Amino acid sequence: LYQSGWYITLLFLFAANTLVCTFTRLSPKLKKAVNPNIQVEKKNLIGLKIHGQFKIKGDYSHIKNNLLIILSQSRFKTREKEEKNQTFLHARKKTLGFFGSDFVHLGIIIILLGGILSGITGVRFNLVISEGETHPIPGADFQIRLDKFTTEYYPNGNVKDWKSNLTVIDNQKDMLSRTIEVNHPLSYKGYVFYQSSYGFNWNNPSISMEISSKGPNVSQDVFTFSIGETIKLSDGITEIKAVYFVPDFVIDENKKVASRSNQPNNPAVFIEGYQGDERIFSGWFFAKFPDFSQMHSREENPFTIELKNVKGSEYSGLQIAKDPGVNFIWTGSSVLMLGLLLAFYWPPKEIKFILTQTKDGADVLAGGLTTKNRDAFRDEFEHIMRSSRSGK
Known part of the structure; x- marks a missing residue:
């Protein structure tokens, strides 16, 4: 099934579709992350669900610098743009959270590529081997020898475990000896030897x-x-x-x-x-x-x-697999998990300010945006506004 042409074709089409969707969505996200729109209109900030406005007296430069310090203490990275008697501030943190879904898509693509690679070049077969026998491995340049096979039983007579003492012979030399059992395979040159069964000869x-x-x-x-x-x-x-x-x-x-x-x-x-x-x-x-x-x-x-x-005499039933795509699958799974963590637990937070210089100080208007946990972000936003208003 996993090596059939129609299955590999479906994997390829799925990967291609995911790749196109990812790049289509990625371009505006990159633009927003790398070159955000700093200058905004007041009506846009007032229209946000999380917004605030206050007047403060004092030196305009001191008010602006104090706001930058407060944002820095809250781990926001800021950009600013000056225009006449106004300053536009853009503060953001956890920017990587914008790309959580893209990491998920990238992980899926890597997993699919691993599946395609395994389907095209992977091999999986069974080998029955008795004690003392040596068998060449098809497609490989080494042999495997079964030195000893042991069946362990529970007190009621049911099989508890199978253990095979295997030796890898490479270039007519014993290169590696190991005892394998269920869920504890032997790996050598990309081939994995699993203990799968036993029987009697x-x-x-x-x-x-x-x-x-x-x-x-x-x-x-x-x-x-x-x-x-x-x-x-x-x-x-x-x-x-x-x-x-x-x-x-x-x-x-x-x-x-x-x-x-x-x-x-x-x-x-x-x-x-x-x-x-x-x-x-x-x-x-x-x-x-x-x-x-x-x-x-x-x-x-x-x-x-x-x-x-x-x-x-008992024989050991081995399942031998060469799966060159398994590393891709593990890597893709890790990237996918990273994307899920970013998407659910690392939401980007962004606050935009318009500081308008007045005769005795400044008018401050701000609006905040986040994708998750808006109540906690609202508390953080209000804390920043209070600190800015008090000048502390």
């Missing part, structure tokens, strides 16, 4: 059988051997061969023996007994349900056979 399991002879010379022996292997019993003439094994015995709809799963839920072995070239008995033997074991023979069988244990 039943191609050549080891079986243990307890075989007892009947009659006056009773003997009891435990034999351990493999599927396809033949062993000779204590009478010196009878041989037993393990012919076939299934880990989860079931009779299918066609009345044939099959395995319900790859798990050893009902392990069973088909055994044949020979004396010379003559087969004297055969049957299925069950490890977990020995009473269901059946032996077919022409004559009474002189042996009692019980399947004690079956052991197959």
Whole structure:
């Protein structure tokens, strides 16, 4: 899905659309941030919801400088423009808050570019590997070896964790060894190795059988051997061969023996007994349900056979991924979060003043603008106006 042509095309179109919208909105914001309109008309300030006006006596230059100091103490950056007997002041702080939404859009674009890059050049595949095996990694110049695989269980028998001891072989040298488990992968040269599953390799399991002879010379022996292997019993003439094994015995709809799963839920072995070239008995033997074991023979069988244990080697299931776009995605996510923080918690604040010189002082008119939390900004605005009016 994520590497299909139509999906990558949708990502590209989404990124292109977001990019166009961002640049369309960004130009007036940059102009407003870099070159704000300092000179305004009185009616525009009076029309603002947050505005104020007062007269103050004193030296005009001192009044203006005192206002600049008060604004600086409140961390406002100011610009001014003189015209005849008027001074236009523009005070602003948290200017970066204007661009919160643009940072969000930029983060989305970077994430989409990462998705496109991952879809075009990324790889993801599964690898089944047994202990001691070494496998080359497709598309890479190194190999991976499974040194040991461990399955940990809870007291109730459920699987708790899988752990694989992996070694990276690069240029015929062991470069890196690490134990991986679920949510703790191994990374090497852009490839990430995840522990995803486990299973049993039943191609050549080891079986243990307890075989007892009947009659006056009773003997009891435990034999351990493999599927396809033949062993000779204590009478010196009878041989037993393990012919076939299934880990989860079931009779299918066609009345044939099959395995319900790859798990050893009902392990069973088909055994044949020979004396010379003559087969004297055969049957299925069950490890977990020995009473269901059946032996077919022409004559009474002189042996009692019980399947004690079956052991197959465990394999580790690895998911291997190379995702060159993941760094873009993390970077884009960080930029997106920065944009959200700016948009919600860093609102720009702006106050415009018109100082008109009079014979004995100045008339001060001011109006304030913000995008968030207007009540708190109103309190700050009124504090600045009171400080300016009192000359403190």
